[in-house]
Amino acid sequence: MSGPVLQAAPTPAPEDGLSQERSRAAFLASPGWISAIVGAIVGSALCLFVLAPWQFNRNAERSAENARIISTATADPVPLAEVLPAGAQATDQLAFRPVTVTGTFLAGEQVAVGLRQNQASQPSLEILTPLRLSDGSVLLVDRGYLSANTYNGSIPLPPPPAGIVTITARIQPYQPDPLQRPAIQRNGYLEVRGIVATSVPGLSDVRGGFVQLTENSPGVLGAISVPQVESGPFLSYAWQWITFGTMALLALSFFIYREVVDPRDDPAENPDADMSPERSATAGPRTGPADAAPTDDSADRDDSANRDDSANPGGPPIAKPQRRSRSARTPRFDRSQLYDS
Template identity: 25%
Template sequence: MSAPIPRSRWLAVAREIGWGRLALTALIVLVASALCVVAGRWQYGRYVAKADAIEAYEAAQTHSIAPVEEVAGAGGSLADDAQWRTVTVSGVIDADSVVALRNRPVDSTAAYQYLAWVDLEDGSAVLVNLGWAPVGAAEDTEDALAEVLTGADVTFSGTLRSFEEDDGRRDAGATRIVPAQMGDPGTDSIVPGYVVASEDCAGLCDDDGPLLEVPLPTLSLGPHLSYAWQWWAFALLVPVGAVLLTKRDLELKRDPSGSKPAPARPRRRRHPSDEEIEDAL
C-alpha cells in the first residue's frame, strides 16, 4: 500500500499551478456540472410527463363513451381521470365564436386549427377544436364555415383534453387552446376542458366539408430518459476531465516542449577479450 502524499507536496503543486487557475477551474467545474444536472432533471421531467400521459390515456380507454357534461361538469377543474376520455357533444356550434388557432402545423403542413364554443343542451358551453385546414386556404375555409354553421343541432364525439397554459397573447386569432383567447361564450358555466372533434367533426370533415380532422398527438416515451442519464454522466465526467487537463497543463509548464524524456537504455555488458582472459589467468 502506497503512502499518502504529504500535505506539503499538495500545497507545492497548488502553488505551481496557481491559486487563481485552480479557483477558475473549480468554478467552471461547478457551473458545468450544475448545468448538466439541471438538463438531466429537465429531460427526466419530460419523461415522467409522457409516462403519466400514456398511463392516463390507457386508463381512459377502459371507460365507455359518455356525454361531456357527465365526464366533466361545468365549473371547477378537470379531473385527472377525465383526461383523454372519449365523450359525446350535443348542442349548437356558435358560428360567431370561431377562432383560428395559429402556429399548429399538421403532418408538416402549415395549418390553422379552428376553435369554437358549442352551446350544450344543459345551458353550459364547451370549447371544441373542430378541425384544421391549410393556411393557404384560410379565406375559403372561413367563408365555408360561415355557410355551414347555421345554428342547427349537432351531435359528435371527440377526445377530452385539459386546457393549455395561456401565453398571454390577445391579438388576432389564438395561439393556445384556452378560454381567455376565445370570445365570450355567453355563459359562466364552462366545461373545464376542450374536446378534439372526431367522427367527421360534426359534418365539417366529411368529403365535402371545409375541415380535416385534427390527429391526436403521438404518445410515446421518446429518448428523454436516456438523455437524462447522458446529462448526469456528463456531470460526473466534467471534474474528471478538469483533473486530467490540469495535470497535462502542469506537465507542459514543467517541460514546455511537451516531450517526455526517453527511458534510459540499459548498457550492454561487454564480454572480456581473449587477452583480458589470459591476463586474468
Template identity: 30%
Template sequence: MYRFLLSRQWVILTLVSLLLIPTMIRLGFWQMHRHDLRAARNQLVSDALAARPVPVEDLSAPGHAVTSTERYRTVTATGTFDTARELVVRRRVNADDAVGFHVLTPFVLTDGKVLLVNRGWIPADAAQTAFPKIPAPPHGRTTVTGRLMADETTAASGIKDIKGLPDRQIMLINSEQEARRLGAAVLGGYIAQTAPEPKGGLPQLVGEPGREDSALNLAYAIQWWLFSAAVPVGWVVLVRREARDRRAAAAGADAQETQAVSV
C-alpha cells in the same frame, strides 16, 4: 515530488475539479427530474386516451377549469351546432404544417348549455381577413365525440391574444370569453372533435396529441454523471503525468550534472 500540487496553478485546477463534480451530479439529477416529469405527462395522455368515453357534463361545467387528468379524455355530447355564431381560430397548422384556421362552433346541448367544439382545420387565404367558407356540420340533433381540452391562455400556449382582428376571428379558444360573447352558460374548456368525421375531408380533424421525448433527458442525465466520474479520473491522470515529467526532468538534470563533474 508532489509538492507541485501546492502551486497556484494546481490549487486552482484542483478547486475547479472539486466544484465541477457536484455541479455535474446536480445537472444529472435535474435532467432525471425532467425525464420523470415528461414520462408522467406522457402517461397522463395515454391514460386519458385509453379511458372510456363519458358524457361531457360528467367532467365539465360552466366555469370549470379542465385539469391535467381530465385533459384529452374522450367525451360525448348531444345537441345541435350553432353555425350562425361560429368562429375561426387564426394561425393553426395541420399535420403538414400548413397554416390555416381551426373552426370553433358552439354546440347547444339538450339542457341549453353550450359546448365549444373545435371541428378541425381548414386552409386560409393569403390575406386571412375575410371569413372563410366553412363546410357545414350535421344538421339537427347530433351526437359528437371529442377529446376534452383546457381553455387556451397566452401563458400556457405562448400565443398572444391580439385585439382588432377581422370579424369572427380569434387567437385563443377560451370558454370564459365565449360565454361573454354568446351570453350563455358555456362549459369550461372545449372539445377537439373526433366523430362524426366530416364529409369531404374538411374540416380536417385535429390529430391525437404527441408524446414528449423523455429518453433524451435520461441520456443527458447519464452523460452528466459520467462526466462527474471522469473529472477525478482526469485529475489523477494529470497529476501522475506531471509527476512523471518532473521525475524525468530531474533525472536528466542529475545526469548532466554528473557528466559535468566527471569532465
C-alpha cells in the same frame, strides 16, 4: 585468502522516505494546481449532483405525462357531465379525455381560430362552433382544421350539421392568446387568436373548457389527433453529464499521479534540462563532439565508471538504481548542430 566483502547500500531512514514523498507532493500547494483541483471538483460535482439529476427528473416527468396521455386518450368515451359538470373547469389532467355530448350547433355563431398549424405544419384555421346542450349551457366545439390558404376571408366557413346531434370529442382546457390580440373581422367570419369562454361574442353560461371532435363525429372537418408521445433526449443528456463529471475526476487523478511518480527536473538542480532555444543561442554554438548530447552508450559508460569508483575497492561493483525524470529521458534538439564548424 579471504574473498571480497560485499558492502550493502545504506537503507534510507523512514523519515527520509516520508520527507521525500512530501517533497514530491509539494507541487499541489502551487496556485495553478490548487485552481485546477478546485475547478475539477466543482465541475464534477455540478455534473454529477445538479445537471444529471435535473435531466433524470425531466425524463421522469416526460414519462409520467406520456403515460397519462396514453391512458386518458385510450379510455372509453363517457358523458360530459361525468368528467366536466356545469361550473367545473377543464384541467391538464382531463386533456384528451373522450366524452359524448348531445346538443344543437349554433351555426351563426361559429368563429375561426387563426395562426394554427395542422399535423403537416401547414398554416391552418381551427373552426370553433358553439353547441347548445339540453340544460341550456353552451360548449365550444373545435371541429378541426381548414387550410388557411383556402379560407382566407373570401370563402364562408362550412356550416355544421343542423338539428340535435350526438358528438364524440376530447376535452381540452382553454388555450388563451398570451398576447391578447383582438379579433379580426373577415368577409365571411370572425377570426380570433385563442380559445376562451369569450372567443365567441354574445354567449353566456359557457362551460369551462372546450372539446375537439374525433374522426367520424358529426360536423368534423380535419380532426385534431392526439400528439405523439416521445421520451425526448433527457435520459441521454443525464448520462452525458455523468460521463463528463467522471472524466474530470479521472483526468485530475491521472495528472496528479503522473506528477508524483515522474516529476519534471528542477531547473535549479539541472540547468540544461529546461533550456529554451534563446538560452541555447546565448550559450553559443557547440562545435566539438564533446559538447554533443550524450547518447545511450555514453550514458552507460559513465554509469560503469561511477560503479568502478564505488566504496568497495577490489570487489565487484554494486549497481545503484538511478531514477530519471521525464525531461532527462526526452532528447533535446540542439540547434548548434545545424551549423558547420
